[in-house]
Every structure is written in structure tokens, then in C-alpha cells.
Amino acid sequence: MxxxxxxxxxxxxxxxxxxxxxxxxxxxxxxxxxxxxxxxxxxxxxxxxxxxxxxxxxxxxxxxxxxxxxxxxxxxxxxxxxxxxxxxxxxxxxxxxxxxxxxxxxxxxxxxxxxxxxxxxxxxxxxxxxxxxxxxxxSLDEVEREARAVYLVRDLVNTPACDMGPAELEAAARAVAEAYGAKASVITGDALLDENYPMVHAVGRAAGKGAEPRLIDFSWGRDDAPKVTLVGKGVCFDTGGLNLKPGNSMGLMKKDMGGAAHVLALAQMIMARGLDVRLRVLVPAVENAVAGNAFRPGDVLSSRKGLSVEIGNTDAEGRLVLADALAEADGEEPDLLIDMATLTGAARVALGPDLPPFYTDDDGFAEALAAEAATAADPCWRMPFWGAYEGWLDSKIADVSHISDGAFAGSMTAALFLRRFVEKAGTYVHFDIYAWNPSAKPGRPQGAAAQCIRALDRLIAKRYG
The missing domain is CATH 3.40.220.10 (Leucine Aminopeptidase, subunit E, domain 1)
Structure with a gap:
């Protein structure tokens, strides 16, 4: 429609x-x-x-x-x-x-x-x-292209989990892919174990029938064009798992698939431009539910990359599903690999709801993105991959712990964890977004918010246009 x-x-x-x-x-x-x-x-x-x-x-x-x-x-x-x-x-x-x-x-x-x-x-x-x-x-075309991308984010994130579970998110992704002739495939349920996405499966296996975990994957563009890969966190509802969230923290968890909504909208913008790139979109779509087969604090999970991961808290599930998807994306050695996720409360404490942080080791990309963000009135702020905190993710029984045992630098340690699963990409960028307006402002109603995608679209167009 x-x-x-x-x-x-x-x-x-x-x-x-x-x-x-x-x-x-x-x-x-x-x-x-x-x-x-x-x-x-x-x-x-x-x-x-x-x-x-x-x-x-x-x-x-x-x-x-x-x-x-x-x-x-x-x-x-x-x-x-x-x-x-x-x-x-x-x-x-x-x-x-x-x-x-x-x-x-x-x-x-x-x-x-x-x-x-x-x-x-x-x-x-x-x-x-x-x-x-x-x-x-x-340009009417340009205004419409950007507005429709923002509308897509708002529609997906505003929809409650009863109508935006993993299956419905898959349908939304397929609709975006089919509109531009992209090739889509989905790995669902226990097939995730057969295809070696164990952490996506572990996080989502407790959800009921019809909400099985899945990895949504679509590609567009000629195979030998520069590779741009987008990975979006698709946690359609986050109870916190066995580390159950209190009620006041669970109320907005329909928006925990905001990263997925963002990469779908960004992909739509890129395809509408007709850029000469090989675009790939990966969305691990799950519901972090509570059941007898839910993953537990203290569990050690295998990962697609081969690293064993000790679970410190089941409410830090987003980085787990992203890690498997990032490992898959990294295997193709993309020129540009971007993930977007509603990942940590620590990012909101640091920068508030309007200013999402991003992490990258590519200084040139960071400077160019800051310039586009200013021009597009689409703000974001660079934060460091602070190597001194790598040791905070050490585990005594596994290759890595997925969270630190302290209260500091939660957004940074999440970013450092994700970077462990990326080695081959030319440029890797991680966004810790909020995807929500707590209060209404002109042009930005209370509710779902699109962040950074217009700035990213402009930068990608300049790099690969």
C-alpha cells in the first residue's frame, strides 16, 4: 500500500x-x-x-x-x-x-x-x-524516497509484537526485497543448527510455534560490484529471558527489532537509488521468551565463528544473534559492513535518546559520516572501540564472555564483543540506536524514530555512486 x-x-x-x-x-x-x-x-x-x-x-x-x-x-x-x-x-x-x-x-x-x-x-x-x-x-523523488524509508521504520517499530513477531518481520523483509527484485532466503527453527547459526537458535528457541527463530537473508545487485552488507537486530520482543526484565523495562520491548527495521529501510533507499553495489541484508529474527528450553545465565554457547561464548545475562541477547550474523557477513569480505541494533541502555545514559553512538576503526568513514549527518540533520556520535576494556570480556571457562561483570561502559563492551566476530570486512561500523522518540517534536511524533539511515544513505551514495 x-x-x-x-x-x-x-x-x-x-x-x-x-x-x-x-x-x-x-x-x-x-x-x-x-x-x-x-x-x-x-x-x-x-x-x-x-x-x-x-x-x-x-x-x-x-x-x-x-x-x-x-x-x-x-x-x-x-x-x-x-x-x-x-x-x-x-x-x-x-x-x-x-x-x-x-x-x-x-x-x-x-x-x-x-x-x-x-x-x-x-x-x-x-x-x-x-x-x-x-x-x-x-526533487519530489528524493523527498519521497527518504520519507518512505522513515515511514517504514516507524510502521515496523510501532507495531506491537502480537503482529510483528519473527514471521511478520520476515514478511516485511520479503516485501522490501521483492519490490526491487532482490533474492531472499530464510533459515528457520532447528535448521539454524544444521546451517551453523547456534546463537540465533539458542536465543529464539523458547518462543512458541509460529515465532521460531530465523535468519532472514536477501541480496541485490551484480555479484562483482562493491559489497555493502547490512545486519539488523531483529529481536521482536525481549522479555529478558530467564533474567526477566521488570515490567517498566519491558513495556517498550516491541521496539527491540528497531535495528532490523532500520537496515530494511536503508536497503530500500539504496535499492531505490539504483546504486551499483552488491547489497546484502541479514536479519536474525527472534523472540527472547521464557520457557523450559530457554538459554540460561552461565551457559556456554558455540557460535558460527567457532568462539565459545559464556552467557552472563540472558537480557543481553541482541549481541548474540548479531554475532552469528556478523560472522556470516564477514566471511564474504564486504567492502562495508554495518550493523544497527537497539543494543544497550548504556548508550542512552551516555547520549540520550536523540543521539545514537556509532563505533568504527575507519577514521575516514567516521569523518565523512559526521559531515553527512550534519547536512542531513540526522545526528550520530562516534564512540571508541576502547581496547583497554577488551579484558573485561574474559571468561574463565570459554573463549569470551558476552558481557562484562562490571557496571561501566556497557555500550563500549557490547561493541567490543561484536568486533570479535568481524575480521575481513574493509570497514566495519556498529550503531547502538534507540529507535524511539519519548516525546513529540515537529515532524517526529512520539513513538518509533528513524535514526542515522538518511546520513548513511547519502554517504553510501557518494562512496559507490
Whole structure:
């Protein structure tokens, strides 16, 4: 089903000269606008005490109950997605941005489209939003490509585990693959043991019938093109296993497949671009459930790489399923290997919900990603693979422990554990994302959030375009 984005090109059905004007204004520009508009519009803004607060929308009344225009506050201009406040605040109709006050026009259009997102699968009636006529020079295809990727992440992560278990996540992955002619295969249940994915099997084996663990795998592009491989954590619900989470920590665990949602959306963006890469996507999809056959603290698991892994806590299951998938991906020696996962609470303590950390030994990639993140208003922050902490993963009975026994540097030690399963990739990057907005902001409703994929898409396009 194609979702309505409520945007249209200026040469489309909507006529720009007939669309209702919207002035986007920073605080510093408000007085100038009032002088230029000396008349009823300026007086109305004064009466309504409009001060160009970020995300505030003020309708400018016309004759007979009509609307002559609208003002959008940008505050200090640091939030590129202030334009996301417009869809919910404007009545239906066609609108045009007649003043951007120095803001990035493609991001303004994207913000509008993201502000029109609705998740109404279970309740609520779909709202008919206003439509934005894109500013001159803004590509409708590019805005749609990015918006649809964000919508995909939001739809998948917002869906509760009753309707987004391993089987449903497989169906979503197959739909993305089939839309672009990618070749998909899935290894399910005990076949994971036959094919040597023992940790994916161990984490997911306690789930009920229909929610069996599986490794989702699809490839796209010519075989001899540069290899770009994406691995996404697909824990569709995480009870914590036998180290059961308390109720207040379990409430958001439908989002623990956020890494999978992100790599599917990033893959969709890459394939839609038609980049000349050999793209591979691997998603270990499991439910970390509680049953008599659940894996236990103190167990030692074998891994695809051949390392034995001592289990310190069954609530640190994501890195286990990722490790088997990373070992498989690394065996092909990809030019670029990226994993994305809602992995640790420690990352949120360090950087909060909006700023996901990433880890890589490739300085050039890190610098280029930081530049793209700034341009795309898609923030992330580099953290170190701090070698001094490698010893914290030592085990007395196995090759490695999957967690440290201390309370420090949880995100770093998780990253160090994962790096043990990657040796041959040209560049390896690990993202510890949150995939959730705790509170609503313009263009970013409370709920599922897409993080870093637009910056990554732009960087991958520059590297392999």
C-alpha cells in the first residue's frame, strides 16, 4: 500500500500561484517581516503574540472566513524539522513556502512529509492533511524516497509484537526485497543448527510455534560490484529471558527489532537509488521468551565463528544473534559492513535518546559520516572501540564472555564483543540506536524514530555512486 505523503511537485496538479503562502520565520526575522507586511497580517501577528517560537503555526485570516496565509516559527533555526508542525496545524488545501528564512528547502519539505505521518492500524481515523507544493528545485523523488524509508521504520517499530513477531518481520523483509527484485532466503527453527547459526537458535528457541527463530537473508545487485552488507537486530520482543526484565523495562520491548527495521529501510533507499553495489541484508529474527528450553545465565554457547561464548545475562541477547550474523557477513569480505541494533541502555545514559553512538576503526568513514549527518540533520556520535576494556570480556571457562561483570561502559563492551566476530570486512561500523522518540517534536511524533539511515544513505551514495 502506497502511503500518502501530502507533498506534490510544483509542476503537478497543484498550481503554485494558487497555493496558500506560508512564511517561515526565525525570531530575528520577525520584525523585518512585520515591516514588509505592514497591515492587517502584521497587526494580527502582534495581537496573537506570535514570537516565531519553533514549531508554532499562526493562521492569517482573510475575508469571509478564508485563510490568506500562515506563519511558521523557526525559533533560532536550529531545528530543521520545524516544518513538521505544519500538517497538523493547517486546514486542508494546497500551500507553498514563500519564505524559508535561510532554511534547507529539501529538509523543509521532508519535515512536512514526516509531520504528516499517521499510525492508525489499531485506532483512530486517518486525517486528511494539507498538501505542500514543493519549493522550486526540490526533487519530489528524493523527498519521497527518504520519507518512505522513515515511514517504514516507524510502521515496523510501532507495531506491537502480537503482529510483528519473527514471521511478520520476515514478511516485511520479503516485501522490501521483492519490490526491487532482490533474492531472499530464510533459515528457520532447528535448521539454524544444521546451517551453523547456534546463537540465533539458542536465543529464539523458547518462543512458541509460529515465532521460531530465523535468519532472514536477501541480496541485490551484480555479484562483482562493491559489497555493502547490512545486519539488523531483529529481536521482536525481549522479555529478558530467564533474567526477566521488570515490567517498566519491558513495556517498550516491541521496539527491540528497531535495528532490523532500520537496515530494511536503508536497503530500500539504496535499492531505490539504483546504486551499483552488491547489497546484502541479514536479519536474525527472534523472540527472547521464557520457557523450559530457554538459554540460561552461565551457559556456554558455540557460535558460527567457532568462539565459545559464556552467557552472563540472558537480557543481553541482541549481541548474540548479531554475532552469528556478523560472522556470516564477514566471511564474504564486504567492502562495508554495518550493523544497527537497539543494543544497550548504556548508550542512552551516555547520549540520550536523540543521539545514537556509532563505533568504527575507519577514521575516514567516521569523518565523512559526521559531515553527512550534519547536512542531513540526522545526528550520530562516534564512540571508541576502547581496547583497554577488551579484558573485561574474559571468561574463565570459554573463549569470551558476552558481557562484562562490571557496571561501566556497557555500550563500549557490547561493541567490543561484536568486533570479535568481524575480521575481513574493509570497514566495519556498529550503531547502538534507540529507535524511539519519548516525546513529540515537529515532524517526529512520539513513538518509533528513524535514526542515522538518511546520513548513511547519502554517504553510501557518494562512496559507490
Amino acid at each position: 502506497v502511503r500518502e505523503l501530502f507533498i506534490t511537485a510544483s509542476d503537478g496538479q497543484a498550481m503554485p500561484d494558487k497555493a496558500i503562502p506560508v512564511w517561515a520565520l526565525k525570531r530575528e526575522s520577525l520584525e523585518r517581516w512585520k515591516k514588509e507586511q505592514a497591515g492587517s497580517a502584521a497587526r494580527w501577528a502582534e495581537m496573537q503574540r506570535f514570537e516565531a517560537e519553533a514549531g508554532r503555526v499562526l493562521l492569517l485570516p482573510g475575508d469571509g472566513g478564508s485563510i490568506d496565509g500562515a506563519l511558521l516559527g523557526l525559533g533560532d533555526g536550529t531545528d530543521a524539522f520545524s516544518f513538521g508542525a505544519l500538517p497538523a496545524a493547517l486546514p486542508p488545501g494546497d500551500y507553498r513556502l514563500c519564505a524559508l528564512d535561510g532554511m534547507n528547502a529539501p529538509l523543509a519539505a521532508l519535515g512536512f512529509a514526516l509531520g504528516a505521518y499517521q499510525f492508525t492500524r489499531y485506532a483512530g481515523k486517518k486525517k486528511e492533511f494539507p498538501r505542500l507544493v514543493l519549493p522550486e528545485g526540490v
